[in-house]
Amino acid sequence: MAVSIEVQRSRGWQGLIPYAIILLATLPIIILYGWLLYSSFFERVEGLRPVGPFTLDNWRFLWAPERVQQLQNKSPIIPLTINTFVFAGSVAGVVLLVSSMAGYALSRLKFKGRRMFLGGVLLLHSFPTVVLLIATFVVLRWLGLYDQLLGVILVKAAFELPFGVWIMKGFFDTVPWDLEMAALVDGANRIVTWWRIVMPLVKPGMLALGLLSFVQGWNEFLLPFIFMPSGNQATLSMMVRSLLGEGRFVDYGTLTAIGLFYVMPVLALFLFAQEYFLRIYSGGVKG
Amino acid sequence: MRVLLDQLSKSFGPVAAVESLDLEIRSGEFVALLGPSGCGKTTTLLMVAGIYKPTAGTIVFGERRVEHLLPKDRGIGMVFQSYALYPHMSVEQNIAFPLDVQRKIPRPERDRRVRAAAEQVQVGHLLARKPAQLSGGQQQRVALARALVKQPDILLLDEPLSNLDARLRHAMRGEIKRLQKDLGITSIFVTHDQVEALTMADRVALMRDGRLLAYDTPEELYAWPRNLFVAEFIGNPPMNFLPVEITQRDGSLVAVSDGLTIDLPESRRAALAASAPARATLGIRPEDVSIEPAGQGHLSGEVYVVEPMGREQVVDVRVGSWAMRVIAPASFGGQIGDRLDVALDLERVHLFDPDSGERIG
Numbered sequence: 001m002a003v004s005i006e007v008q009r010s011r012g013w014q015g016l017i018p019y020a021i022i023l024l025a026t027l028p029i030i031i032l033y034g035w036l037l038y039s040s041f042f043e044r045v046e047g048l049r050p051v052g053p054f055t056l057d058n059w060r061f062l063w064a065p066e067r068v069q070q071l072q073n074k075s076p077i078i079p080l081t082i083n084t085f086v087f088a089g090s091v092a093g094v095v096l097l098v099s100s101m102a103g104y105a106l107s108r109l110k111f112k113g114r115r116m117f118l119g120g121v122l123l124l125h126s127f128p129t130v131v132l133l134i135a136t137f138v139v140l141r142w143l144g145l146y147d148q149l150l151g152v153i154l155v156k157a158a159f160e161l162p163f164g165v166w167i168m169k170g171f172f173d174t175v176p177w178d179l180e181m182a183a184l185v186d187g188a189n190r191i192v193t194w195w196r197i198v199m200p201l202v203k204p205g206m207l208a209l210g211l212l213s214f215v216q217g218w219n220e221f222l223l224p225f226i227f228m229p230s231g232n233q234a235t236l237s238m239m240v241r242s243l244l245g246e247g248r249f250v251d252y253g254t255l256t257a258i259g260l261f262y263v264m265p266v267l268a269l270f271l272f273a274q275e276y277f278l279r280i281y282s283g284g285v286k287g
Numbered sequence: 288m289r290v291l292l293d294q295l296s297k298s299f300g301p302v303a304a305v306e307s308l309d310l311e312i313r314s315g316e317f318v319a320l321l322g323p324s325g326c327g328k329t330t331t332l333l334m335v336a337g338i339y340k341p342t343a344g345t346i347v348f349g350e351r352r353v354e355h356l357l358p359k360d361r362g363i364g365m366v367f368q369s370y371a372l373y374p375h376m377s378v379e380q381n382i383a384f385p386l387d388v389q390r391k392i393p394r395p396e397r398d399r400r401v402r403a404a405a406e407q408v409q410v411g412h413l414l415a416r417k418p419a420q421l422s423g424g425q426q427q428r429v430a431l432a433r434a435l436v437k438q439p440d441i442l443l444l445d446e447p448l449s450n451l452d453a454r455l456r457h458a459m460r461g462e463i464k465r466l467q468k469d470l471g472i473t474s475i476f477v478t479h480d481q482v483e484a485l486t487m488a489d490r491v492a493l494m495r496d497g498r499l500l501a502y503d504t505p506e507e508l509y510a511w512p513r514n515l516f517v518a519e520f521i522g523n524p525p526m527n528f529l530p531v532e533i534t535q536r537d538g539s540l541v542a543v544s545d546g547l548t549i550d551l552p553e554s555r556r557a558a559l560a561a562s563a564p565a566r567a568t569l570g571i572r573p574e575d576v577s578i579e580p581a582g583q584g585h586l587s588g589e590v591y592v593v594e595p596m597g598r599e600q601v602v603d604v605r606v607g608s609w610a611m612r613v614i615a616p617a618s619f620g621g622q623i624g625d626r627l628d629v630a631l632d633l634e635r636v637h638l639f640d641p642d643s644g645e646r647i648g
Contacts, residue, residue: 181338182371185443186385186433187359196388200375 040257058253062261068254077239077258084235087153087224088217094157095164095213096206102161103168104194108180118169125162133226140227149233152224159223160213171205172198208276215266236262288349288362288440288473289314290335295344297330304330306497308344312490315471317464319478319488323520327497328477329445335475336443337361348440359388361441364434368446370426372418378405378429379414385437404436405429407466424455431463435470442467444476448483460486481521485509493517511637515644518570518637524601526570527611530641533565542569542638546607547586552633558648559638567647570637573612577630578602578619584628590621604629 035048040058042050061068065076105111106118136155137146145151175198183193199206221237231238240262243255270277290312297305305327312318320328333339335346337358346354353361364385372381383401386392392400405411408428418426427447434442447463448456464487467474478484484491485505493501493508493516501508501517512518518526531542531549540556542549549569551559581587588606593615600615606629613629621627638647 176369176371178367178369178371179373181333181336181358182365182367182433183373183384184338184358185336185363185365186388187437188384188388189357189359192388197373203375 036256036260036263040253040260043253045252058257061254061258068251077236077261080234080236080239083149083233084218084237087149087156087220087235088214090153091156091160091217091220092210092213094153095160096210098157098161099164099168099209100199100202100206102165103170104172104198106165106169107172121162121165125166129159129222137227147228147230147232149224149228152227153217155227156217156220156223157213160216164209164213167209168202168205171202175201204276207273208278211269211273211276215269218266289347290441290473290475291345291347292331292335293345293347295331295334295346296342297327297334297339298342303497305334308494308497308499310492310499310502312473312475314473317467317474317476317487317489319476319484319491320494321478321481321484321491321520322494324479326494328479328494330497331494332443332445332475332477335441336363336365362439363441363443364437364439365443366427366430366434366445366447368449370418370430370450372426372429372433374418376417377414378410378416378418378421381418381429382414382432382436385433389437400436404432407435408432423451424459427451427459431466435472440473442470442472442474444474446477446479448478449480456483463487481523485521493520511646512570513646515568515570515639515641518639522572524573524612524614526572526637527576527609529569529609529611531567531569533559533567533638542567542636544569544609547609549585549631549636550633551636554634555636555638555648565647566641568639568641570639571611571631571635573601574614575632575635576611576613577632578604578613578615578621579628579630581626581628584630586631587626587628590623590625590627592623593619593621 031048035045038050039045041054041056043052043055043057045051061077106114140146140151140155143151145154179197179201180193183197184190188196219237220235221241224235225238225241228234228238236258240255240259243258244250290310292308292310295305295308295310296303308327308331310318320331322328330339334341334354337353337356337360341354344354345352348361373384376384379401380387382404383397386397386400401414402411405414408431410425410428410432413421413425413429418429421429427450444463448459451459460483476487485508488505490502490504491508492499495516501513503513508517508521512521512526519528529542529544529547531544533540533542533551535541536543536548540551540559542551577584586606588604588609588611591603591605591610593603594601595617597617599617600619602613602615602619602621604611604613604627611629615621639645640647
């Protein structure tokens with residue numbers, strides 16, 4: 001049940017001070033997104049000031065990619081988008097699957113090395129990914145997954161797992177033991193209990209973790225860029241990068257439009273699911 | 288179904304929670320495991336349920352040894368202290384859960400049994416609700432229905448009333464007792480509240496520090512406590528105790544303490560004479576002491592404080608250095624500091640060995 005504390009609002013202009021401070025602090029970010037938005041509808045922007053008439057030309061990549069000069073010799077945007085969805089979705093899927101089982105085991109079962117494992121998970125969580133790139137490369141080569149989307153999915157999921165396992169353990173910890181005992185007495189075995197009693201109770205946590213992992217996958221640039229050099233299964237983040245980095249001429253109009261296209265799913269997720277994102281830090285179960 | 292616990296023990300690491308417990312529960316009997324917190328009563332119940340594995344000893348249901356069986360194969364229903372209703376399921380789904388996990392019960396029969404179980408505890412009208420929308424008493428009823436729906440051989444209740452308010456607790460006490468008798472189901476319940484144990488159970492097993500101290504009917508436990516702990520634990524207000532010396536005087540047996548002399552009745556002499564002279568702890572229940580006008584009782588004292596309880600009054604009397612409680616009628620009009628006499632019902636005097644705590648005589 002939601003508990004809310006009603007704060008007595010101060011009257012008049014004094015009540016606006018907190019909002020003014022928040023607005024000031026977020027202004028640079030708002031300007032950035034605003035700039036991204038309107039510069040995608042103008043031919044050119046000088047500083048923060050748009051130049052020329054309103055145009056949809058920058059968005060031509062959606063319906064007429066063959067006419068966008070910058071996109072010549074590049075994979076079309078739709079398969080790229082699908083790749084990105086597959087990548088982010090799979091990362092979320094793997095993270096959810098492993099975290100929900102590992103988190104349950106860490107929360108509920110007694111086994112040798114449990115404490116060390118928990119400590120290790122925390123350590124891994126604070127470990128910078130970049131340090132492991134070379135070792136990861138060797139492992140991927142050895143597995144034959146180098147230059148393949150599947151390989152990058154596994155690597156990204158692995159890097160996300162310490163956080164996921166830790167968060168899910170926290171959610172499982174909030175489910176009372178009594179419920180599980182009751183289910184066992186009622187005739188369920190351990191697996192049925194986990195699936196029918198415990199999992200539904202950590203669903204808010206699963207949702208939050210799934211969304212977060214999806215966004216992490218969606219935003220990931222470094223791993224696909226390094227481990228899929230041929231670009232056969234490139235993702236959107238790689239494309240945005242290539243628009244910036246190649247050639248002498250950068251078409252900022254198209255770049256901003258594609259950039260906007262790229263962040264839209266994430267913005268939409270945050271708009272519609274922010275309630276779930278917030279839960280990951282409260283770790284509670286609605287009863 | 289009969290339940291037999293034989294030399295049942297459970298340790299958590301070096302800590303022994305239950306030690307060599309022997310207990311037989313007859314078929315259809317309602318037994319209370321009573322004791323202060325940490326006495327091992329809930330551990331015992333969870334071993335019977337199959338949640339905990341005993342460290343040693345056997346558990347027999349009927350003629351079958353069950354200590355190696357999983358909870359689901361033991362034919363038990365259980366009500367938890369927290370009720371442990373599944374918060375994401377409706378009342379109907381909660382009650383049906385034990386049937387649903389068996390997978391072999393046809394839908395019409397399932398629905399019929401769920402409804403019957405719900406009606407039995409008067410929650411038939413709440414089937415569509417979620418547990419969070421129920422009051423404590425309703426949740427308790429739903430938990431009972433869920434425990435009974437699969438028609439278990441044995442019903443286990445862990446502190447079933449402790450989460451209810453006083454009024455509701457009284458009502459549910461009677462209801463659970465009646466339900467148990469109507470169903471004739473062998474039942475074990477755990478409680479730390481002696482009133483619950485005495486009012487509901489056919490027999491009470493009193494435990495302390497993982498050991499069984501007494502196992503008897505409520506009447507016997509109350510009237511003939513087997514040891515000092517039982518005497519102290521059972522009864523409210525508690526029994527009055529006095530360290531005494533038992534000696535012969537003028538051919539009769541008396542208990543002497545600090546200037547007080549209490550004659551012991553003829554009927555006890557034979558049993559006590561053997562051990563006299565000896566130190567002992569004398570006990571007498573507040574209702575076995577009466578207040579008499581000065582000069583007409585066994586001992587004389589002074590009113591220390593009076594606690595009116597409505598139907599009766601509890602009077603603290605100082606007899607010498609002995610602070611004793613006496614149940615007096617509501618009409619007793621004594622004031623603090625009044626001198627008076629008390630008379631003991633000598634047939635109801637209890638004597639215990641102060642070292643071993645065992646009853647003597």
